[in-house]
Amino acid sequence: MMKKYFGVSVSLFLVLLVWACSSDTDEGVDPPPTAPTFNRVTLLTNWADNIIIPSYQSFTDTFATFETSFQIFSQERTQGNFDAVRSAWEAAYRSWQHVSMFEIGPAEQNGLRLNVNTFPADVLLIEDQIAGGTYDFTLSSTRDSKGFAALDYLFNGPEDALASFTNATTGDGRITYTSDVILDIGTRVNEVLAAWESQFRDSFIASDGSSSTSSVDRMTNDYIFYFERFLRAGKMGIPAGVFTGEVAPNTLEAFYQEGLGNALFQEGLDAVQDFFNGVRFNGGANDVGFDDYLRTITGGDELAQSINNQMNMARTEVNALDSFLSEIENNDPPVAMLEAYGEVQRLVPLIKTDMFSLLSIDVDFVDADGD
Amino acid sequence: MRKLGIPLFAVVTIILMSCSSDDDMTPDIVATCDDGEMNGDETGIDCGGSACSPCETALMVPDTYVFERDGVTSDVRITGQIERLSMLEEIDVAFTDFDGAVYGSFSAELLNGIYANEGVTFTNDFLNSQTSAGGTLDLNTSTRQLRNTTADSEDYFLRPGNAAEAATVRTLFDSFITRQVDEVFPASNTVATQGNAGQLPDGTSTRFVNANGWEYNEVFEKGLIGALILDQVVNNYISPTFLDSNDNRTTNDAGTPRNDGGTDTQMEHLWDEGFAYIYGASCDVVDVVRDLGENDGSYNNYLDLVNDDEDFRGVADDIYLAFRTGRAAITASDYEARDEQVAILRRELSRVMAIRCVFYLQQGRIKLQAARDGAGEFGDAFHDLSEGLGFLLGLRYTQDPSTSAPYYTPQTVMDWFDTITEGTPNGLWDIDMATLDIISDEIAAPFGFTRAQAETVDNAPANSPGCE
Numbered sequence A: 001m002m003k004k005y006f007g008v009s010v011s012l013f014l015v016l017l018v019w020a021c022s023s024d025t026d027e028g029v030d031p032p033p034t035a036p037t038f039n040r041v042t043l044l045t046n047w048a049d050n051i052i053i054p055s056y057q058s059f060t061d062t063f064a065t066f067e068t069s070f071q072i073f074s075q076e077r078t079q080g081n082f083d084a085v086r087s088a089w090e091a092a093y094r095s096w097q098h099v100s101m102f103e104i105g106p107a108e109q110n111g112l113r114l115n116v117n118t119f120p121a122d123v124l125l126i127e128d129q130i131a132g133g134t135y136d137f138t139l140s141s142t143r144d145s146k147g148f149a150a151l152d153y154l155f156n157g158p159e160d161a162l163a164s165f166t167n168a169t170t171g172d173g174r175i176t177y178t179s180d181v182i183l184d185i186g187t188r189v190n191e192v193l194a195a196w197e198s199q200f201r202d203s204f205i206a207s208d209g210s211s212s213t214s215s216v217d218r219m220t221n222d223y224i225f226y227f228e229r230f231l232r233a234g235k236m237g238i239p240a241g242v243f244t245g246e247v248a249p250n251t252l253e254a255f256y257q258e259g260l261g262n263a264l265f266q267e268g269l270d271a272v273q274d275f276f277n278g279v280r281f282n283g284g285a286n287d288v289g290f291d292d293y294l295r296t297i298t299g300g301d302e303l304a305q306s307i308n309n310q311m312n313m314a315r316t317e318v319n320a321l322d323s324f325l326s327e328i329e330n331n332d333p334p335v336a337m338l339e340a341y342g343e344v345q346r347l348v349p350l351i352k353t354d355m356f357s358l359l360s361i362d363v364d365f366v367d368a369d370g371d
Numbered sequence B: 001m002r003k004l005g006i007p008l009f010a011v012v013t014i015i016l017m018s019c020s021s022d023d024d025m026t027p028d029i030v031a032t033c034d035d036g037e038m039n040g041d042e043t044g045i046d047c048g049g050s051a052c053s054p055c056e057t058a059l060m061v062p063d064t065y066v067f068e069r070d071g072v073t074s075d076v077r078i079t080g081q082i083e084r085l086s087m088l089e090e091i092d093v094a095f096t097d098f099d100g101a102v103y104g105s106f107s108a109e110l111l112n113g114i115y116a117n118e119g120v121t122f123t124n125d126f127l128n129s130q131t132s133a134g135g136t137l138d139l140n141t142s143t144r145q146l147r148n149t150t151a152d153s154e155d156y157f158l159r160p161g162n163a164a165e166a167a168t169v170r171t172l173f174d175s176f177i178t179r180q181v182d183e184v185f186p187a188s189n190t191v192a193t194q195g196n197a198g199q200l201p202d203g204t205s206t207r208f209v210n211a212n213g214w215e216y217n218e219v220f221e222k223g224l225i226g227a228l229i230l231d232q233v234v235n236n237y238i239s240p241t242f243l244d245s246n247d248n249r250t251t252n253d254a255g256t257p258r259n260d261g262g263t264d265t266q267m268e269h270l271w272d273e274g275f276a277y278i279y280g281a282s283c284d285v286v287d288v289v290r291d292l293g294e295n296d297g298s299y300n301n302y303l304d305l306v307n308d309d310e311d312f313r314g315v316a317d318d319i320y321l322a323f324r325t326g327r328a329a330i331t332a333s334d335y336e337a338r339d340e341q342v343a344i345l346r347r348e349l350s351r352v353m354a355i356r357c358v359f360y361l362q363q364g365r366i367k368l369q370a371a372r373d374g375a376g377e378f379g380d381a382f383h384d385l386s387e388g389l390g391f392l393l394g395l396r397y398t399q400d401p402s403t404s405a406p407y408y409t410p411q412t413v414m415d416w417f418d419t420i421t422e423g424t425p426n427g428l429w430d431i432d433m434a435t436l437d438i439i440s441d442e443i444a445a446p447f448g449f450t451r452a453q454a455e456t457v458d459n460a461p462a463n464s465p466g467c468e
Helices: A008-024 A040-075 A079-096 A106-110 A112-116 A123-132 A140-145 A147-156 A161-166 A171-206 A215-237 A260-277 A290-295 A300-319 A324-330 A335-345 A347-358 B002-023 B027-034 B079-094 B108-116 B163-187 B216-237 B248-254 B266-279 B299-308 B315-331 B335-372 B378-397 B410-422 B433-447 B451-455
Strands: B198-202 B205-209
Touching: A040 A079, A040 A171, A040 A215, A040 A260, A079 A147, A079 A161, A079 A260, A106 A112, A106 A171, A112 A140, A112 A147, A112 A171, A123 A140, A123 A147, A123 A171, A140 A147, A140 B198, A140 B205, A147 A161, A147 A171, A161 A171, A215 A260, A215 A335, A215 A347, A260 A290, A260 A300, A260 A324, A290 A300, A290 A347, A300 A335, A300 A347, A324 A335, A335 A347, B079 B108, B079 B216, B079 B266, B108 B163, B163 B198, B163 B216, B198 B378, B205 B378, B216 B266, B216 B299, B216 B335, B216 B378, B248 B266, B266 B299, B266 B315, B299 B315, B299 B335, B315 B335, B335 B378, B335 B433, B335 B451, B378 B410, B378 B433, B410 B433, B433 B451
Parallel strands: none
Antiparallel strands: B198 B205
């Protein structure tokens, strides 16, 4: 029942405050800086064609490799094949971090992020469903029994995970369950990619206005929403106890594979920074991004610099940490992780307050009341 | 923050004085109230008596809910209220514990047992260690219950001829339990569709709705915020009729403690029990505003959320001040001052319910439109509407101090409820937006706010989570 604030309120307040102040000064003074000359179509086109769609394509390729490796393992359950499954799963999980932020259009309709990567996994529910042999992955109540977190548990949770798959009486049920989890992820992401490749790409780019429902405004909101809730809070803040004062190591992403949570955070931060700078997914050329949009506005160049500097700072700090699990379990409170988190947190006002203000975009989400 | 009490109080006094001099248009009576002398039947200089504002400045109102009588700290004993607030949290969890993960099983016996505190084992997981006044609670040794305190107030239900309505209300709440078990539980592992119960996603959560799209658990829980919490406060514990019953005035005037070894009089104790339903499970029961809404998910939480909206900000301070002033007035045997605070509390505590109700009906309308446009989730819309329906049921327990009756008649409230839940072929699935707007406007009207003001929480302040 207790509320979990993710610090949204302050920033929202500041945004509205800034907005209110600037509207007071409208009359008889210089108009607020705007960017009437910036071509939103070039931005949207780069996002769609060079970042979003290639990121999904890369994910589905990586995921298909993982799927194949699991099929091989299910036929022949050797240690070697199991090791191959685990490393292919890790590659797919890393790749997921590059598409997770694009919860817009088909992904939003699919509820992709919650269906693919809700953590922590509900281990009891997973074991119940395996034992019972019946489960319906279309139900939202099963989201914490599937997705990458369930795979993390299935591959890394039991003391001897391989033996759990080779067990003469229960192994096959586990294989079936795991295949169904894999199928659910694959089906969903393939649907989303297909939608982008068929019609959504065009309608995404065509919505090039500046209303609250235009693509840039919505994508920018989805971007900060991802940053704040999933990268900042989900991967670091909640496990480190930022919001409750109590550490919760069991809420770490990839909890059962120590250290992977750090890597997944870094992947996510890289994806966020590349998206900010408009870096093409394939080849890494720097194209049109938020940074270029900002530079068309007075003060925007400095802000783009600050944001990039802060992202680099955050990366350095998080890189220096031991595995999140050992940071949390060996330090009470986990001071180093909390300090690194602080550097990640500093990005929130830079983006959500300053960038939104310069781009004249309103924040379109608020805190839920927590029940 | 701790020093806010006195200046606010001064403001309230000034407003009251200026209002009363505006009202009294007969010049020769008013004239004595601002001549700088104690004359006529004034009880102080330019105050008291039949014509002037009461002499409120004589009351020493503390900054926090701590009181003294003749140099002795007065006991504030509110275990019964904290137990019931805890039971409310228990039944909220049990209502959707379909797999028995928390209570070991799911059945009508379990839910009825928690509601009436009969034959169940409570988890005791709520409101315990963090509640400074509560100490360690054990609900399993408690004799209190929620059911017989539902619709059980002095003003509305305990007078001759009122028992029938109380029975009807309890039957209604019983029916939410029965229908949850009979309709929703069997369908809990299927997706809800128009006309069929089941589950629906709502962001990271999953909601369980009946065939008409509403959640019995939300209507039950929010409904009890009205039928139990609000009712017990505004129509019972702070009711002058109840406060003055038996020989309470005599013992209070004499400072006679209740006959159980404490330092509080019976009237003080009753007032404290009213206070406790709103603030008793706060992180710090002495200074309740600091972490408002952080430890108690019932009325306290929604008071905080209404207070977060800049359109209504300050209401939490006003209510806290009125509780403190009224308690100080009782200790001072100043019953006129007490009853002024009763009027403020009745109005403000009722108004908060109306604001939150309109908030949910309007949020539900916005989200329902989004869901119908394919841009949102029905589960999100239905959840807000279900919370709104619960608060709506609670409007029957409001009390307008100028009429001593609810702001909305019981019949009006039930008509609204039926219109939204049953008025279209499939209830919330088909409800039209205009209906929600009309009802919202009618709820807002007696308090003079607009549905637009209540619809969003504007400029919510930063709030650090949990107890500090």
